[in-house]
Amino acid sequence: MSEATVLMQGNEAVAEGAIAAGVRFYAGYPITPSSEIAEIMARRMPQVGGTFIQMEDEIASVTAIIGASMAGKKVLTATSGPGFSLMQEGLGYACMVEAPIVILDSMRYGPSTGMPTKVSQMDLMQTRWGTHGDHWIIVLSPSSVQESYHLAIRAVNLAEKYRNPVILLSDETVSHLREPIDTALPEPIIDRRLPAQKTGYQPFKTDATLVPTIANLGTGFRTTYTGLVHGESGFQTANGHVAETLVQRMRDKLFNNLDDIIRLETDHSDDADILFMSFGITARGVTEAVETLRSRGRKAGSLRFITLFPFDDDRVRQAAGPAKTIVVPELNSGQLVLLLKRVFGDTRRIVPLNKVNGDLISPAEMLTFVREENL
Amino acid sequence: MRSDFLRLERLPDIWCPGCGNGVALRALLEAIEQLGLDPDKVVLVSGIGCSSRAPAYTAFDNVHTLHGRAIPVATGIKLANPKLTVIVITGDGDSSAIGGNHLIHAARRDVDITVVVFNNYNYGMTGGQASPLTPSSSITTTTPSGNLDRPFDLVNLAAGAGATYVARSGIYFTKHLVDHLKKAITHEGFSLVDTIVQCPTYYGRFNKRGDAAQMLVSQKDWLVLKSVAEKKTPEQLAGKVIIGEFVNIGRHGPAAASTMKEQA
Secondary structure (H helix, E strand, O other): OOOOEEEEEHHHHHHHHHHHOOEEEEEEOOOOOOHHHHHHHHHHHHHOOOEEEEOOOHHHHHHHHHHHHHOOOEEEEEEOHHHHHHHHHHHHHHHHHOOOOEEEEEEEEOOOOOEEEEEOOOOHHHHHHOOOOOOOOEEEOOOOHHHHHHHHHHHHHHHHHHOOOEEEEEEHHHHHOEEEEEOOOOOOOOOOOOOOOOOOOOOOOOOOOOOOOOOOOOOOOOOEEEOOOEOOOOOEOOOHHHHHHHHHHHHHHHHOOHHHHOOEEEEOOOOOOEEEEEOOOHHHHHHHHHHHHHHOOOOEEEEEEOEEEOOOHHHHHHHOOOOOEEEEEEOOOOOHHHHHHHHHOOOOEEEEEEOOOOOOOOHHHHHHHHHHOOO | OOHHHEOHHHOOOOOOOOOOHHHHHHHHHHHHHHHOOOHHHEEEEEOOOOHHHHHHHEOOEEEEOOOOOHHHHHHHHHHHOOOOEEEEEEEHHHHHHHOHHHHHHHHHHOOOOEEEEEEOOEEOOOOOEEOOOOOOOOOEOOEOOOOOOOOOOHHHHHHHOOOOEEEEEEOOOHHHHHHHHHHHHHOOOOEEEEEEOOOHHHHHHHOOOOOHHHHHHHHHHHEEEHHHHOOOOOOOOOOOEEEEEEEEOOOOOHHHHHHHHHHO
16 A cells, blocks of 8 residues: 555545546535535635535536536536436537536436435436437446546546546445545546637637647637537538538547547456456446356456446457356346347347346345356 | 627528617627727627527627526636636526526526526527516417416516626617626626517517517617606506616625624
8 A cells, every 4th residue: 555545435536536637616416425526525626726616406517517617627517317317418518519527427226316325327328328419428437436536537537638528427335435545646637638829710620639629718719619510610500511520520539549448347258158247336246256156166257347438349349258148237127238238149148137126236146146047 | 899799700690680689789799899808808608599699699709508508607617717707698588497597596696797688578599489578468379368477577586586786778778788788797796687679570570569670669668767767656657667777786795694694
């Protein structure tokens, strides 16, 4: 353990990671199980020269951070399922205006008010498809307090680098875990690219990166934003060709950089005949289940999604190794498994393991499942 | 008015012939010019609707946001960079229906932004439906037998929510409008100017208010200066709308908050 090792709660690690990455504006609305982040930011933002504001609802929270992002700040808001639903409108707008924002969604049991203090993984598809229209979002999923810290930094970095909203998809358990973590920076801090030339400046003109520079409001570039389809000038149009170009660029700016964005963690996948695929808190139980199975001579392995979206079928196929059976434990009625069935078709046996009672799936339950299902 | 305040290449605008929005926008640009603001430090933020297309025609930093959400976006911009002059252009539906919650909370917080409501008493962009400011009994496409609801009084709504500067004007009274916009923009704290514009295409046509010119000129009959209204009886003011300055007080700062704490 280094000198930088401290005991932290998952939510605190997100707040401190975000601050370490340069976040200086936080707007939010209280909701279990993410409220600690707002409380910590209310205290911490003034200490680091930043701004905290409690807004009237989650719609206002997400739109306030979009405004602050346009004015040049690195920004964060945090919420849970019901609030995340309200944020979908702003999330779509952030995609369209390419605003770097980070939203933490700590998943609790739903739908609706559900069980506010109980864990779930029921928002997976909402992160990807919650807002209307074709759009692309980066979604990262921490399994530990340490990773909450690291991924908060990475989320801010990716948002600034790709001018794209990033969702940090945590859950009630990871949010409230307390674990010792190392607060050393895991990667360099990335700042948005600013335009150099005022003459002939076009707000949405891009180079080979396909990521436009950002002229922060008030810096003399006289920039322009709209949620309407817009060309390089930023002015609205109903031209179908411009619309098609815009939507394809917003996809390609991420999909041309999958090596940079996608992180999958594998364990014993090279020779496994049974592979667990999971994300978030559920992956913690998988680790022990795989160890136990291995100790009994079973060739078990795991794949953990640290990046959930963008989702790249080829990378998942490659990382999966030779396993004939893929078990997909998740705290919902089957969301990740839908993607994996698409990826693997009939080439592997895909077995969902779902739990929807507000509790975690224990390693023992995974082992029992493997035995009882004759996997 | 300085022509370099407009992006001429984006014209013509989308507004119908006879729409009042152009006059209201011109008044705002006049106010900005007369105040001598640094154009690089002015940000115009809008929601969705006819009014909200205005900022994109200007040469300032401009942000066309979501329906009803201009005020929280503007709040984020202002708090992120307090040196900016942040002005919201919104409509009656955008500000008082879908954005009503944001409006009252920004007024309560006394965020130092200016909200200019281009109030045409209906939703023009979507074809002339009723808004929360549509007068009772008025005909719109969603009140074909006359509006059963009572409208908000936007001035009283903003004042009740804590706005520290509230005024109302109409585009017939351009100097009056420019003067009050200037006071709103220079006011430290949350300011709102209810700016009455005509919608001859829908509200005017459905309610037999005449053509655009008649609607515009009629403002001098049904809009009454506050100083004049103060000398009139309630009977004389029936059917009239009062224009002028309604609230102009010091902002609610931490000082005011600490006083309340001491009292408690």
